[in-house]
Amino acid sequence: MATAAWERLLVTPALYRYRGVLGEPEASEALARLEAELDWQRPSLRLYGREHPIPRHQVWMGEPEARYRYSGRDFHPLAWHPAVAAIRERINHLLTSRGIETGFNSVLLNRYADGHERMGWHSDDEPELGEDPVIAAVTLGSERPLRFRWKHGSGEAFNVWLPHDSLLLMGSGCQSSLQHALLPRRIPGLRISLTFRRVLSHAERH
Structure with missing residues (x-):
């Protein structure tokens, strides 16, 4: 594995990047396998009373109880793909070695065919994720910048470049303080992101 x-x-909020999550050739093999083997979907979401197909493809995966509601739609997870x-096992090892217990029980995978496909401004702050969620996002494939902006105008917007085989850890305070987006760019190549999270059970939400 590469160094x-x-x-x-x-520092506040906690935002970290880690390069070389899987190492090569494992990272490129994982990218090819996920591209070929997953049942990629392009659902429509209701915005301002109209249905719009999302500008990317995605798969929601995890434990059976990790159901998720977004933009008026309920997402039921597929079973874990072995890759x-x-x-997830590698991410858990990296984080527990730093004293971070995550309990990730689900992952949202997004497939971007090229730089024109995108993700709009948002925070991962749905009630299902709890008051201060920890989000771990793995990038495989084409390097693109994730754009961040402060919710309350307390600083300038900034980019975090996410290369192939990297991990972005959005820790305490990130979702309450920041929004993020993957904006369109003239960058060629396939990119798949895996955003690991913990969805609370019904009992934990009440």
Whole structure:
């Protein structure tokens, strides 16, 4: 495995990047396998009373109880794919070695065919994720910048470049303080992101 290290991007809120999650050739093999073997979907979401297909493809995966509601739609997870389960195991090892217990029980995979496909501004702050969720996002494929902006105008917007085989850890305070987006760019190549999270059970939400 290639030499890798944590980079602290922000202290408050906690934002870190890690390069070399899987190493090669494992990372490229995982990209090819996920591209070929997953049942990629392009659902429509209701915005301002109209249905719009999302500008990317996605798969929601995890434990059976990890149901998720977004933009008026309920998402029921598919069972873990072996390659995704192996990546989760690697992420859990990286984080527990830093004293971070996550309990990730689900992952949202997004497939971007090229730089024109995108993700709009949002925070991962749905009630199902709890008051202060920890989100771990793995990038496979084409390097693109994730754009961040402060919710309350307390600083300038900034980019975090996410290369192939990297992990972005959005820790305490990120979702309450920041929004993020993957904006369109003239960058060629396939990119798949895996955003690991913990969805609370019904009992934990009440």
